[in-house]
Amino acid sequence: xxxxxxxxxxxxxxxxxxxxxxxxxxxxxxxxxxxxxxxxxxxxxxxxxxxxxxxxxxxxxxxxxxxxxxxxxxxxxxxxxxxxxxxxxxxxxxxxxxxxxxxxxxxxxxxxxxxxxxxxxxxxxxxxxxxxxxxxxxxxxxxxxxxxxxxxxxxxxxxxxxxxxxxxxxxxxxxxxxxxxxxxxxxxxxxxxxxxxxxxxxxxxxxxxxxxxxxxxxxxxxxxxxxxxxxxxxxxxxxxxxxxxxxxxxxxxxxxxxxxxxxxxxxxxxxxxxxxxxxxxxxxxxxxxxxxxxxxxxxxxxxxxxxxxxxxxxxxxxxxxxxxxxxxxxxxxxxxxxxxxxxxxxxxxxxxxxxxxxxxxxxxxxxxxxxxxxxxxxxxxxxxxxxxxxxxxxxxxxxxxxxxxxxxxxx
Amino acid sequence: xxxxxxxxxxxxxxxxxxxxxxxxxxxxxxxxxxxxxxxxxxxxxxxxxxxxxxxxxxxxxxxxxxxxxxxxxxxxxxxxxxxxxxxxxxxxxxxxxxxxxxxxxxxxxxxxxxxxxxxxxxxxxxxxxxxxxxxxxxxxxxxxxx
Numbered sequence: 001x002x003x004x005x006x007x008x009x010x011x012x013x014x015x016x017x018x019x020x021x022x023x024x025x026x027x028x029x030x031x032x033x034x035x036x037x038x039x040x041x042x043x044x045x046x047x048x049x050x051x052x053x054x055x056x057x058x059x060x061x062x063x064x065x066x067x068x069x070x071x072x073x074x075x076x077x078x079x080x081x082x083x084x085x086x087x088x089x090x091x092x093x094x095x096x097x098x099x100x101x102x103x104x105x106x107x108x109x110x111x112x113x114x115x116x117x118x119x120x121x122x123x124x125x126x127x128x129x130x131x132x133x134x135x136x137x138x139x140x141x142x143x144x145x146x147x148x149x150x151x152x153x154x155x156x157x158x159x160x161x162x163x164x165x166x167x168x169x170x171x172x173x174x175x176x177x178x179x180x181x182x183x184x185x186x187x188x189x190x191x192x193x194x195x196x197x198x199x200x201x202x203x204x205x206x207x208x209x210x211x212x213x214x215x216x217x218x219x220x221x222x223x224x225x226x227x228x229x230x231x232x233x234x235x236x237x238x239x240x241x242x243x244x245x246x247x248x249x250x251x252x253x254x255x256x257x258x259x260x261x262x263x264x265x266x267x268x269x270x271x272x273x274x275x276x277x278x279x280x281x282x283x284x285x286x287x288x289x290x291x292x293x294x295x296x297x298x299x300x301x302x303x304x305x306x307x308x309x310x311x312x313x314x315x316x317x318x319x320x321x322x323x324x325x326x327x328x329x330x331x332x333x334x335x336x337x338x339x340x341x342x343x344x345x346x347x348x349x350x351x352x353x354x355x356x357x358x359x360x361x362x363x364x365x366x367x368x369x370x371x372x373x374x375x376x377x378x379x380x381x382x383x384x385x386x387x388x389x390x391x392x393x394x395x396x397x398x399x400x401x402x403x404x405x406x407x408x409x410x411x
Numbered sequence: 412x413x414x415x416x417x418x419x420x421x422x423x424x425x426x427x428x429x430x431x432x433x434x435x436x437x438x439x440x441x442x443x444x445x446x447x448x449x450x451x452x453x454x455x456x457x458x459x460x461x462x463x464x465x466x467x468x469x470x471x472x473x474x475x476x477x478x479x480x481x482x483x484x485x486x487x488x489x490x491x492x493x494x495x496x497x498x499x500x501x502x503x504x505x506x507x508x509x510x511x512x513x514x515x516x517x518x519x520x521x522x523x524x525x526x527x528x529x530x531x532x533x534x535x536x537x538x539x540x541x542x543x544x545x546x547x548x549x550x551x552x553x554x555x556x557x
Contacts, residue, residue: 224445224446224449225449225450227442228442228443228446228450338453338454341454341456341463343446343447343450343451344450344454344456346447347447347448347451348451350444350447354458356460356461356463357463359461360463
């Protein structure tokens with residue numbers, strides 16, 4: 001195993017030596033560090049260890065080159081993070097601007113992100129979106145960094161941040177409270193490190209090494225099957241034959257009488273953004289780089305962390321539990337498509353129109369909205385080529401709209 | 412990934428170009444094509460006029476998982492510990508069983524009738540044999556019928 005991979009594994013060991021339980025959360029957080037300008041959101045109730053995990057990862061990757069903005073202290077007092085502290089400059093000649101230090105640091109932490117005021121949130125959002133910050137009326141480009149944030153979703157003193165802001169976080173990782181046995185382990189660890197879990201954390205990788213690892217991950221080529229599965233998982237959560245993205249009426253009202261009422265799409269009120277595909281690809285590449293492989297099960301597990309803050313479900317009892325159930329159904333659907341040879345049929349049809357394959361494809365499309373979309377795209381070309389009549393098409397027979405495939409027609 | 416091809420078409424009104432229509436045609440990406448090809452390679456099919464068929468590979472069920480009753484009945488396969496029957500198959504079996512029961516009842520009735528007929532025939536044969544014997548012995552037996 002190459003040295004960078006070994007160092008990433010060492011980092012995981014060092015964190016696990018100081019952070020009890022939540023092993024999957026640690027793995028996901030570390031996997032998400034392996035692409036440029038990574039942003040991770042840790043969600044948990046109070047006192048579970050979200051700030052500790054954030055600081056452990058930041059220290060392990062950036063050492064002292066990290067700055068944490070706390071929504072619970074600095075920003076809560078009503079100060080704007082970008083404001084210059086005039087007395088320090090006048091008396092001591094020292095420029096004290098938290099925001100400036102935050103933007104310069106390689107390791108960036110946002111503690112209690114739900115308490116950040118809208119002005120700070122807007123600045124952080126701009127930085128995450130465009131990789132630049134505004135200070136003293138000047139634009140400054142922010143290089144590569146790693147950003148970790150945490151929040152308590154049940155916190156009553158919460159600012160409601162916009163969905164696009166949360167969408168900028170690559171993954172959202174929940175932490176669970178410790179089991180009985182884990183509580184004993186935590187007490188032992190606190191004794192061993194004399195209560196200084198974060199202070200004792202060494203820097204395992206230099207930021208330059210992390211950047212090198214990120215470059216290597218970027219160069220990884222995913223297999224077409226893996227890319228196909230990533231795109232299918234995301235599309236299955238987005239697709240709607242009644243175009244829910246544009247519709248003013250949302251599920252479940254929109255789904256009344258729909259052919260796909262029992263499908264995954266009917267359970268999703270707000271679908272995940274296209275960024276979900278990009279992040280899943282990053283994570284898959286990181287898994288291949290670090291572990292040598294990324295299976296379908298790995299992908300579905302990653303989708304849980306990528307979707308959980310990007311999606312709104314129709315009925316929520318427990319978001320992660322409900323999402324996991326939908327991902328289990330998704331797994332069955334992916335297998336069902338293979339069993340029905342749908343992609344083989346589509347492959348044949350994409351080469352040339354064949355009435356027999358088309359008939360079989362239409363039968364499959366009635367049960368699968370994503371497949372139907374692809375078939376309807378081909379249908380348009382066949383109609384233009386005079387190989388198919390409009391009234392014979394799936395879209396005409398089922399009265400389905402093909403989403404996202406607009407075109408301006410000439411008269 | 413996805414490639415968009417823009418074709419501009421200009422509409423002329425005399426010498427003036429007053430509108431431009433842009434056609435946007437989606438071209439499948441190379442990775443998408445490779446995904447479809449890879450899936451087709453893994454799951455090959457045969458198309459015979461109107462039917463599509465393929466060979467199932469490794470259809471042996473894992474130990475402990477349920478197997479189909481019809482497979483064990485009609486294909487002579489060894490059933491697993493648990494056998495699963497879907498409604499359609501169960502109805503098929505019910506019909507088959509009720510048909511067999513009716514057939515068995517009919518056969519029972521036929522056997523009973525045949526048995527009675529056999530005893531009657533045996534009786535007649537025995538009597539005829541006795542009469543012939545007595546006739547051959549010169550014993551006058553017809554006064555018995557008076």
